[in-house]
Amino acid sequence: MNYSKKIVEVIIEESVPVAIVSVGRPDIYTDTLKAAGIKVLHAISTPRHGQKAEAAGVDAVICEGFEAGGHKGFTELTTLTLTPMVADAVDVPVIAGGGIGDARGVLAVMALGAEGVYMGTRFMVTRESDSHSRVKQAIAEIKDVRTVSVPKDYMLARDLINGFTKEYLNMRQAGASNSDLKAFLNGHSQYHSQHLGLADEAEICCGQVAGLINEVKSAGEVINEIAEIINEKFEALHQRLSVFL
Structure with a gap:
């Protein structure tokens, strides 16, 4: 059994209310998670990825700008550019991440169209x-x-x-x-x-x-x-x- 599948089984068993999914297609676990009553937030790095995630049924998308830490895609869209692009491309809530660490960053991404922040x-x-x-x-x-x-x-x-x-x-x-x-x-x-x-x-x-x-x-x-x-x-x-x- 692969590692990610085991994680999904554990969070369903533990009734985790929200799952953040990244580094992969949005349609792999979304249906399984939502069937268990779990909200699904999918991390994306382009507007096209955001639209695919929305089509897969996610509850919200997380825009991960190029300045974000950890693992991300090869694209170089920064939070300042990515967030409004995605906000214009999808109807589900947009959450912005990457470069946000204080009130100034929160205010900035809200102005860009985000409804929440991912710090x-x-x-x-x-x-x-x-x-x-x-x-x-x-x-x-x-x-x-x-x-x-x-x-x-x-x-x-x-x-x-x-x-x-x-x-x-x-x-x-x-x-x-x-x-x-x-x-x-x-x-x-x-x-x-x-x-x-x-x-x-x-x-x-x-x-x-x-x-x-x-x-x-x-x-x-x-x-x-x-x-x-x-x-x-x-x-x-x-x-x-x-x-x-």
């Missing part, structure tokens, strides 16, 4: 997160441009720049075989960073928004801060736009 890296660096403390600290300490796209067989991953990314990209440039690359990835996976704390020697998937994260907070503090600041940011934006009104 990964910001919540990875919270006290409740299962990520290893060394991983959280590594992200909180970085500044400026500290992520890179890492090509794999069938997708790209956006990772924190560290010893792992440098060695892996050097191996690819030197013409390492697929078997050697896979072996390296398996031996330096996110398990080794997120759970064992090898923050420099192993892969850490995170988005460009990592450069905005300066400290490890609680998830509640992140949400409350966004809720408190968003009205302030909206009012400031309204005043700036008043010359056009």
Whole structure:
């Protein structure tokens, strides 16, 4: 039994209310999940993918811009461009992800047509997160441009720049075989960073928004801060736009 099928069986058994599906066709598990009463959100990277997901019956689509962390498609559409494209192309709710880490990002994607936000890296660096403390600290300490796209067989991953990314990209440039690359990835996976704390020697998937994260907070503090600041940011934006009104 393949791994993803087993996961689907477990979440159905546990009555998980919402499933986020990515890296594959939207019609593989959607019917099975929805028959179990589970809402299905499918991650996409182009408007065409969004339309296919909608046709497959998903409840919402997640726009993953190129700046997002983790695994994504080979397209280079950023959240700023992808979100309005998808909002114009589908009728199901659109959720935006990639480059969102504070109230400013939330306000921006709402203006682009999103009805919700998908934040990964910001919540990875919270006290409740299962990520290893060394991983959280590594992200909180970085500044400026500290992520890179890492090509794999069938997708790209956006990772924190560290010893792992440098060695892996050097191996690819030197013409390492697929078997050697896979072996390296398996031996330096996110398990080794997120759970064992090898923050420099192993892969850490995170988005460009990592450069905005300066400290490890609680998830509640992140949400409350966004809720408190968003009205302030909206009012400031309204005043700036008043010359056009």
